[in-house]
Amino acid sequence: MRRHLHEIAAATAVASVLSGAPSTAHAMLNGRPPLEAARAAGSLLPGRHDARSGSLIAGAIVHVGVSAVWGTVLGLVLPERNTVVWGAVAGLGIATIDLVVLGGRRVPALAALPQRWQWADHVAFGAITGWVLSHADAATP
Numbered sequence: 001m002r003r004h005l006h007e008i009a010a011a012t013a014v015a016s017v018l019s020g021a022p023s024t025a026h027a028m029l030n031g032r033p034p035l036e037a038a039r040a041a042g043s044l045l046p047g048r049h050d051a052r053s054g055s056l057i058a059g060a061i062v063h064v065g066v067s068a069v070w071g072t073v074l075g076l077v078l079p080e081r082n083t084v085v086w087g088a089v090a091g092l093g094i095a096t097i098d099l100v101v102l103g104g105r106r107v108p109a110l111a112a113l114p115q116r117w118q119w120a121d122h123v124a125f126g127a128i129t130g131w132v133l134s135h136a137d138a139a140t141p
Contacts, residue, residue, distance in 0.1 A: 003075050003133065007140075011132035012071025015125045016063065022120035023113070037118065038063065040109035067125070070094050074129045080137050087130025088123050095122035 020037065027034045035056060042058030078086050099118055103110040110118075 007136040008072055008075030011129045012067055014132050015128035016067035018128050019121050019125035022124055023117035026117045037113055040113055043109040071129055078130055078133060083130040083134035084127050087126035091123035091126025095119045
């Protein structure tokens with residue numbers, strides 16, 4: 001089975017919008033800025049080294065780019081069966097790469113975020129991508 005690019009793009013778009021719910025809810029419940037993670041993501045762009053220099057626009061650019069890459073990977077590799085579960089497992093792998101290998105100590109603004117909620121966002125991204133893809137798979141003859 002090959003998925004169409006528009007199915008992968010739709011799944012990625014839905015997941016990129018909804019998957020930040022765990023960390024956003026946690027931030028709001030704990031009096032932290034709800035867009036703190038977006039600003040931290042903006043610090044990944046060259047010349048922006050901390051959350052203060054990471055603007056929301058820069059964060060959105062990074063978020064869209066990173067989501068597009070990971071969503072495409074998931075769209076190409078997730079199986080047709082148990083897609084949500086495999087997506088969630090893949091989200092753990094993505095979190096390991098994003099938060100430990102690439103981010104980690106190298107990006108202080110990311111490291112300063114409550115990490116369990118960042119991991120939850122990544123798992124949610126994989127699971128939501130899998131859920132949308134599973135519905136696209138079921139609709140494809």
